[in-house]
Amino acid sequence: MTRKAATAAARRGPGLWVQGLLCGALVTLATPTAVLAGVLLLPAVIVHLMDTTEGRPILRTVLLFGLAASVRPLLALWTGGHSMATSLSLLSDVAAPAIAWSAQGAGWLLTQLIPLLVRLALEAQSKLEVAGLRSQRDRLATEWGLPAAGAATDEAVDSPKTR
Amino acid sequence: MPTPPIKSTPPRAGGPVQPNPAAAPEPLIAGRYGVETSRPLPGAAAGLPAFVATDQREGRAGLMAVQVDTAAPPRAGVFSTLADFPDPRLLIPLAYGPAQGADERPTWFLICSAPPGPALWPLGAESIRPWGETELVGRLLRPLAAVLAALEARRLTHRALRPHNLFVDSTPGAPVVLGCAWACPPAASQPAVFEPPYIAMCAPSARGEGSIADDVYALGVTLLTLALGRVPLAGLDDDTVIRRKLELGCFKALAGDTRLPPMIADLAGGMLAQDPEHRPTTALLADPAAARARRVAARPPRRAPRPLDVGGIPVSDARSLAFAIARQPEQGAKLVRLGVADHWLRRVLGDTTLAGKIEETQRIRATEGGAEDTMADARLVVRAVALLDPMAPLCWRGVALWPDGIGPALVAEAANPTVRARIEEIVAQEVAFTWATARGEHCDPMELRVEAKQQRGLLRQRGWSGGLPRLDYSLNPLLPCRSPVLADRPVARLEELLPSLEAASGRADLRAAPPIDRDMAAFIAARDGGRLDREVAALGDPATPGAMALQQVSVLAHLQARLKARPLPGLAAWLAAVAAPSLGGWHNRETQEVRRKAVAEAVPAGNLKALLETLDDAAAREADEQGFAAAQAMMRQLDARLARLAGGTGARTETALRLGQETAAVIGLAALVAAIVAAAFG
Numbered sequence A: 001m002t003r004k005a006a007t008a009a010a011r012r013g014p015g016l017w018v019q020g021l022l023c024g025a026l027v028t029l030a031t032p033t034a035v036l037a038g039v040l041l042l043p044a045v046i047v048h049l050m051d052t053t054e055g056r057p058i059l060r061t062v063l064l065f066g067l068a069a070s071v072r073p074l075l076a077l078w079t080g081g082h083s084m085a086t087s088l089s090l091l092s093d094v095a096a097p098a099i100a101w102s103a104q105g106a107g108w109l110l111t112q113l114i115p116l117l118v119r120l121a122l123e124a125q126s127k128l129e130v131a132g133l134r135s136q137r138d139r140l141a142t143e144w145g146l147p148a149a150g151a152a153t154d155e156a157v158d159s160p161k162t163r
Numbered sequence B: 001m002p003t004p005p006i007k008s009t010p011p012r013a014g015g016p017v018q019p020n021p022a023a024a025p026e027p028l029i030a031g032r033y034g035v036e037t038s039r040p041l042p043g044a045a046a047g048l049p050a051f052v053a054t055d056q057r058e059g060r061a062g063l064m065a066v067q068v069d070t071a072a073p074p075r076a077g078v079f080s081t082l083a084d085f086p087d088p089r090l091l092i093p094l095a096y097g098p099a100q101g102a103d104e105r106p107t108w109f110l111i112c113s114a115p116p117g118p119a120l121w122p123l124g125a126e127s128i129r130p131w132g133e134t135e136l137v138g139r140l141l142r143p144l145a146a147v148l149a150a151l152e153a154r155r156l157t158h159r160a161l162r163p164h165n166l167f168v169d170s171t172p173g174a175p176v177v178l179g180c181a182w183a184c185p186p187a188a189s190q191p192a193v194f195e196p197p198y199i200a201m202c203a204p205s206a207r208g209e210g211s212i213a214d215d216v217y218a219l220g221v222t223l224l225t226l227a228l229g230r231v232p233l234a235g236l237d238d239d240t241v242i243r244r245k246l247e248l249g250c251f252k253a254l255a256g257d258t259r260l261p262p263m264i265a266d267l268a269g270g271m272l273a274q275d276p277e278h279r280p281t282t283a284l285l286a287d288p289a290a291a292r293a294r295r296v297a298a299r300p301p302r303r304a305p306r307p308l309d310v311g312g313i314p315v316s317d318a319r320s321l322a323f324a325i326a327r328q329p330e331q332g333a334k335l336v337r338l339g340v341a342d343h344w345l346r347r348v349l350g351d352t353t354l355a356g357k358i359e360e361t362q363r364i365r366a367t368e369g370g371a372e373d374t375m376a377d378a379r380l381v382v383r384a385v386a387l388l389d390p391m392a393p394l395c396w397r398g399v400a401l402w403p404d405g406i407g408p409a410l411v412a413e414a415a416n417p418t419v420r421a422r423i424e425e426i427v428a429q430e431v432a433f434t435w436a437t438a439r440g441e442h443c444d445p446m447e448l449r450v451e452a453k454q455q456r457g458l459l460r461q462r463g464w465s466g467g468l469p470r471l472d473y474s475l476n477p478l479l480p481c482r483s484p485v486l487a488d489r490p491v492a493r494l495e496e497l498l499p500s501l502e503a504a505s506g507r508a509d510l511r512a513a514p515p516i517d518r519d520m521a522a523f524i525a526a527r528d529g530g531r532l533d534r535e536v537a538a539l540g541d542p543a544t545p546g547a548m549a550l551q552q553v554s555v556l557a558h559l560q561a562r563l564k565a566r567p568l569p570g571l572a573a574w575l576a577a578v579a580a581p582s583l584g585g586w587h588n589r590e591t592q593e594v595r596r597k598a599v600a601e602a603v604p605a606g607n608l609k610a611l612l613e614t615l616d617d618a619a620a621r622e623a624d625e626q627g628f629a630a631a632q633a634m635m636r637q638l639d640a641r642l643a644r645l646a647g648g649t650g651a652r653t654e655t656a657l658r659l660g661q662e663t664a665a666v667i668g669l670a671a672l673v674a675a676i677v678a679a680a681f682g
Helices: A003-012 A014-029 A031-040 A042-050 A057-079 A084-092 A095-144 A151-162 B133-153 B212-228 B238-248 B250-255 B262-271 B288-293 B318-327 B329-337 B340-349 B352-368 B374-388 B403-412 B417-428 B431-442 B445-460 B467-474 B494-504 B518-527 B533-539 B545-562 B569-578 B589-605 B608-615 B618-646 B649-681
Strands: B033-040 B050-055 B060-068 B093-100 B106-113 B308-310 B313-315 B394-396 B399-401
Touching (some): A014 A031, A031 A042, A031 A095, B033 B093, B060 B093, B133 B212, B212 B250, B238 B250, B308 B318, B318 B340, B340 B352, B399 B403, B399 B417, B403 B417, B403 B431, B431 B445, B445 B467, B494 B518, B494 B569, B518 B533, B545 B569, B569 B589
Antiparallel strands (some): B093 B106
């Protein structure tokens, strides 16, 4: 183990071991569920491995969407005797994994689109505020012979476009 | 110093007057006297040019206009005092003002009654027929003694009494008429021979008002001149004349060995006494026999067997020594400082009392400064001269003057910076008090001290209301304002200033600068009796051109209100133009525009006070300043908010990301809940 990996492992703490233990228990004690869930939630697993941001917001959304799409197959597994055959049967139907994976893809897409939309809304609001302030400033400058808008204010006005 | 009341052009009431581009003096002096410069009257005005004048209001002839030299202004206070002078044997002044001169330039004239006939002493004549005793007493002495007595009763002196300024009419045996003496400073036109030595040693303009005893002296010399038929000591320079008078005594110096009628010799001897106290009074002269009998026998001056050399001048008596020291102040100071003078006084002249006094001045000198201290030397000379000759004038570093001659002397020496500097020293160091103290009982030191302090105060006043220009105008109440702005229409009295400025406002070449300059400021401060000192002083120390213009408007508005002057639209336009920068001092642009319009509206009305209030409304200014400060504060807040917005892009991106991901998670959670619910109930 490299020193960096060891440091990362140390930072993750005992949670990793608990997760591994739970996963191991699930695989051992409920193998059909583990197989079905593992396949259905494969994108979430991939995101789990790739999303290193704090709090893992993308994983959270993708996982929630994946779980939402996995509720019905899992329920079918548990009501169908909870066997490996049922699990594989459910997985053999392409629709279940496709729906689960699509839902997780949609979740990932939402995590990318919604921030963009929110940012656009915030920038629009900022622009409106700048325009109002500049108008007020211009009015004062005209009324009292004060200097017109300087570099700072120009920057403020221009910033939403340039950045 | 208040301006004496003089007949002058009254201010005209009426509406706004358009500026006159060809500003020129009023055609008539005091609104009634016209000057005919094409008809000169040679020899009619004691050496000054004179012309025929007419009273155009009353059609009165028999007047003359004496051309006044602006460097030697006329005597103030004589106009009102002599207005009802009862004796026709004196030419009295009537008015003073500018008119078109012979060279078609504005010239100052003094209107005076004209002589009834030719001068007693024809112009250019070296001698005339000697007068007999009866003629001298009947035609000259008695009439002029009465005139002098009347002048004395009015606390005036004549100071231009000499044969050249006496006139005779065609009536045989008629008394002589005393000519004009008012168009120049007292005794300024008198030759040294007709003045006592203590007057003659001063520069012509620095001789002061003197006393009636000095007129008696001049009358005595005139008596002697007419008795001799020639001017005594003619052809000698002034210093020689003075020296002879001091050495020999005035009568002996002038009459010499000439045989005169005994009565005339006795009268002239008394009238030419060195000490004015010893001369007969005017009342006594009205009775020549009594005056002759009362002759005071003055003790002849003590003469030294061996003369003392002062700068090449040998002196044999104390008064001659005083004169020599006054004329050679550096050598004189050295003689006194080194003890040569007191040694000579004690050992050679034999005057131990005087020697002791001079010794005392040495002791004072030693306490005042080192050997090279020229000011201490100058003070030493002042004291020494006053002790040696208590009748001598104030002698300071080669300048001899009487304290009341300081004003005219300053003006007469306007082109001589050295003499002006000396006179400035006299004022700045209150030398008159030092001199008066040394003279003893011959004058009142405290009175002179008060005057000296006042003059020093004016000299030391800061800004445009003080300094030498202020002294010039304060000490010469009829000195015309020397400002080039008023060159076309000069003024000598404050009442004439605003109309003259109104006339000058038509000249485009003047309007680039504010109307009041340094000279005019001093003139205003002096003529207004110090009421506007603070405002006038501030004219010289403006923070900005706009502030200076406002000060000018303030001063002129005060004058217009106080003098109840007519509307001055031209001047108002001039002031509004120079004060235009002050409108920039208003921060609020709307207020500025409103004020600009108000100024434009106030100009045609010619009301300077309204103009000032529009330009400089203190309450509105305060409100404007407060509003401006608030606007600046608001501006700072806006700039800060804009700056915050400018720097907030990163924060907004983070917020958007966080908010977007939270929203996506919430949607995911909602989907999960929905799926569970659907699975549970579906």
